[in-house]
Amino acid sequence: MKVELRSIHKYFGPVHANNNISLTILPGTIQGIVGENGAGKSTLMKILSGFIQADEGEILLDDQVITIHSPSDALKRGIGMLHQDPLDFPPMKVIDNLLIGQEGGLFPNKRKVAADIKKLANQFGFSIDTEAYVEGLTVGERQQLEIIRLLWMGARILILDEPTTGISASQKEKLFETLTRLASEGMIVIFVSHKLEEIETLCHRAAVFRGGLLVGEAIQPYHTDDLVRLMFGKPMELGSRLGCHSEENVVEIHNLEIEDPRLHIRDVDLDVKAGEVIGLAGMEGSGQRLFLRALGGLLATTGRTKLLVKGHDLTHEPYSSYLKTGVAYVPADRMEEGLIPGLTLKEHFILTGDTKKLFIDQEESLHRTKVKISEFNIKGRPDSYVEELSGGNQQRALLALLNEPLSLVLLEHPSRGLDLESTIWLWEKLKERCKTGTAVIFISSDLEQILHYSDRILVFFGGKVSKPMLAAETNVDQLGQLIGGKGFVN
Numbered sequence: 199m200k201v202e203l204r205s206i207h208k209y210f211g212p213v214h215a216n217n218n219i220s221l222t223i224l225p226g227t228i229q230g231i232v233g234e235n236g237a238g239k240s241t242l243m244k245i246l247s248g249f250i251q252a253d254e255g256e257i258l259l260d261d262q263v264i265t266i267h268s269p270s271d272a273l274k275r276g277i278g279m280l281h282q283d284p285l286d287f288p289p290m291k292v293i294d295n296l297l298i299g300q301e302g303g304l305f306p307n308k309r310k311v312a313a314d315i316k317k318l319a320n321q322f323g324f325s326i327d328t329e330a331y332v333e334g335l336t337v338g339e340r341q342q343l344e345i346i347r348l349l350w351m352g353a354r355i356l357i358l359d360e361p362t363t364g365i366s367a368s369q370k371e372k373l374f375e376t377l378t379r380l381a382s383e384g385m386i387v388i389f390v391s392h393k394l395e396e397i398e399t400l401c402h403r404a405a406v407f408r409g410g411l412l413v414g415e416a417i418q419p420y421h422t423d424d425l426v427r428l429m430f431g432k433p434m435e436l437g438s439r440l441g442c443h444s445e446e447n448v449v450e451i452h453n454l455e456i457e458d459p460r461l462h463i464r465d466v467d468l469d470v471k472a473g474e475v476i477g478l479a480g481m482e483g484s485g486q487r488l489f490l491r492a493l494g495g496l497l498a499t500t501g502r503t504k505l506l507v508k509g510h511d512l513t514h515e516p517y518s519s520y521l522k523t524g525v526a527y528v529p530a531d532r533m534e535e536g537l538i539p540g541l542t543l544k545e546h547f548i549l550t551g552d553t554k555k556l557f558i559d560q561e562e563s564l565h566r567t568k569v570k571i572s573e574f575n576i577k578g579r580p581d582s583y584v585e586e587l588s589g590g591n592q593q594r595a596l597l598a599l600l601n602e603p604l605s606l607v608l609l610e611h612p613s614r615g616l617d618l619e620s621t622i623w624l625w626e627k628l629k630e631r632c633k634t635g636t637a638v639i640f641i642s643s644d645l646e647q648i649l650h651y652s653d654r655i656l657v658f659f660g661g662k663v664s665k666p667m668l669a670a671e672t673n674v675d676q677l678g679q680l681i682g683g684k685g686f687v688n
C-alpha cells in the first residue's frame with residue numbers, strides 16, 4: 199500500500215501546525231519523522247490516523263483519494279497508530295482488552311481470538327499471555343500487545359509516536375527487529391522520534407519538520423550534522439558540565455530507608471553540595487524513582503532515616519515543609535502530576551503565585567504569565583490550555599512554574615520528549631539555578647545525558663544503590679554494567 203499526503207494544512211487558532219505538507223511513502227519503507235518540539239509531527243500523524251481532520255489537503259492510498267473521519271475509519275483502511283501511552287484498560291485482562299469494540303455479538307469467540315493472537319505474537323517472538331491483566335505488564339509488553347492488536351485488526355501502515363520512551367534497551371532492540379521485519383513484508387512503518395540515532399539506525403528515509411513545514415528529506419546513509427541543521431536551522435552543541443565547587447551541604451541524607459511492596463532501599467548516606475548535579479541511573483523500577491520521591495517529601499521513609507535540607511530536619515515532615523524549604527519536584531508525567539488539564543497557562547501561574555492575597559490580581563497575573571512565556575520561550579498564549587501545548591512546551595511551562603529561590607530541584611526524566619535544542623536549553627536553565635546554589639538531582643534513562651551533565655552519579659539495581667561516582671571519571675560501559683547489576687558492591 200502506498201500513502202500520499204498532498205498539501206496538508208492544519209490550523210489551531212493562529213498556529214499553522216501543518217503548512218502545506220506533501221509526502222509520499224512507498225510500501226516496504228520505514229519512514230522517519232523528525233523535528234523540533236512543536237514542529238507539527240504529531241499533528242500530521244493524528245490527521246493520517248483519523249484523530250483529527252486536515253483543514254485542507256488530500257490523503258491518497260494506492261492513488262485513491264480517501265477521507266478518514268475517525269481512528270476506526272483509519273484502521274478499516276489499514277492505518278493504525280500506536281500511542282506513547284497505549285490506549286488500553288489496565289484493570290482488565292489482555293483478551294478482554296482485545297475484544298472491546300469488536301464485532302462478535304454478546305458471545306465473541308474468545309478461544310479463537312486468543313489462538314490467533316498467540317500465533318501472530320509467535321511470528322514476532324513476542325510472548326503474550328492473553329489471560330494476564332494489562333496492569334501487570336511492563337511498558338514494553340503493553341507496546342508489543344498494541345502492535346499485535348493493530349496487526350490483528352488489519353493494519354498495514356503502522357504509525358509509532360516516540361515508541362522507545364520507557365522501554366529497556368533489549369525491548370528496543372526487539373521492537374526495531376519487528377519493525378524491520380514488518381517493512382520487509384511490504385508494510386509501511388512511520389516512526390516519529392526526537393532521537394536522531396534511532397532514526398539513523400532504523401529508518402530508510404527521514405522527513406524533517408520545522409515550524410509546521412516539511413523542510414527536507416534525507417535517506418541512508420545519514421549525516422547527523424545535516425539533519426541537525428535541517429531540524430534547527432543551525433548546528434547544535436551540547437553545553438558542558440558546570441562543575442560543582444561548593445563545600446556547603448544543601449542536602450544531608452543519613453541511613454535512608456524506603457520500604458515498598460517490591461523493593462527495599464536501605465542504608466543510603468549522601469551529602470549533596472550547593473550547586474551540585476547528581477544523576478540517578480538504573481533500569482526503570484530499580485528504586486531511583488522511590489529515592490527521588492522520598493527526597494521530595496512525596497513518599498514516607500522508614501527506619502532510622504534522617505533527611506536534612508539546608509539544615510532543616512524534614513524527616514517525617516509533611517510535603518508543605520519541603521515546599522517551604524525550597525524543594526521542588528518535576529514529575530515525568532507532565533499532564534497527570536505536573537500540570538492541570540483544563541486550566542490555562544495564566545491560571546497555572548495564578549495557582550503557583552502569591553496565595554496569601556485575598557483577591558487575584560488579574561492584570562498582574564497576565565503580565566507575569568507573559569513575562570514567563572517569553573523568558574522560557576513557550577510556544578503558547580496566556581489563555582492556551584496546557585493540554586494544547588506540545589510535549590516540549592509543557593516541559594518549559596513546568597520549569598517556568600518553579601518558584602525562586604530553590605534549595606533542591608528533583609526531576610524525573612527531564613528531557614523526555616524534548617528535542618536536542620530544548621534539552622540544551624533545559625540544562626542551561628538548570629545550570630543558572632545551580633550557579634545560585636540550587637542542587638539538582640535527576641533521573642534519566644539517557645546515559646549520555648547523565649554522564650554529560652552530572653557531577654556525581656548513583657546507580658540503582660533492585661533497590662541497591664551504588665557509591666556515588668564522579669561523572670568525569672566514568673564512561674557509558676561502566677554505567678551499563680552497573681545498571682545490569684554487574685559489580686554491585688553495596
Ligand SMILES: Nc1ncnc2c1ncn2[C@@H]1O[C@H](COP(=O)(O)OP(=O)(O)OP(=O)(O)O)[C@@H](O)[C@H]1O
Nearest residue numbers: 210215235236237238239240241586587588589590
Ligand atoms: N489541540 C490543539 N490545540 C491547539 N494547539 C495545538 C493542538 N495540538 C497541537 N497544537 C499546536 O500545534 C503545534 C504543533 O504541535 P505538534 O504536537 O504537532 O508538534 P510536535 O512536532 O509533535 O511536537 P513535540 O515533539 O513537542 O510533541 C504546536 O505549536 C502545538 O502547540
